[in-house]
Amino acid sequence: MASHAKVYTLDEVSTHNSSEDCWLVIHGKVYDVTKFLQDHPGGDEVLLLATGKDATLDFEDVGHSTSAKASMDEYYVGEIDTATIPKEVLDTPTKQPNHTKQPNHNPGKTSDFIVNILRVLVPLLILGYAIGVRYYSKSA
Structure with a gap:
């Protein structure tokens, strides 16, 4: 991951929301998971439902393994401009302290x-x- 990574807006990432072109935002990073859809253990529908928003909590709630987290680098395409994520859609524990389990x-x-x-x-x-x-x- 280069220090001069491309920065995307949520609107840009949201256009990639199909099984032919699927991008996710997790921990402030943007991932193109299109090639991974068929191999995802939880099925492609889970990933498709996570498009168009910050999917960090969705990702963390499942409890992915260390190897799953390490394989994410392969799908990294850039960073998200957090200013483009509406407050009500922010899905990270640091941004949403009232999120309680x-x-x-x-x-x-x-x-x-x-x-x-x-x-x-x-x-x-x-x-x-x-x-x-x-x-x-x-x-x-």
Whole structure:
């Protein structure tokens, strides 16, 4: 990445929004990911939906691997002029301090917890029912 990188406006980047020509803005850098669309593990639709805005949070929320982040250099085409990104579209944590996540809520872990509890409780309930039926049938 040269120090005299081309600087693009958001309007310029936004015109590259199809499967034949797809550019993304991530961490203030512009990437032409057109050649990567077919290989993206999350599918091309995810990338196409991220065009026309700062896609930094979209990118970070997924939790890309170190190797995925390193391969981005291959698609780098320039920098974004951050002055051209409307405040309501800025998607970086440093630009949007009110962006809050719910760190204590993880749907995957919550559902795993419930499943594990049910794996213990259901057999205990069945056993309790069987013992209760047997006990009451002998006393009647």
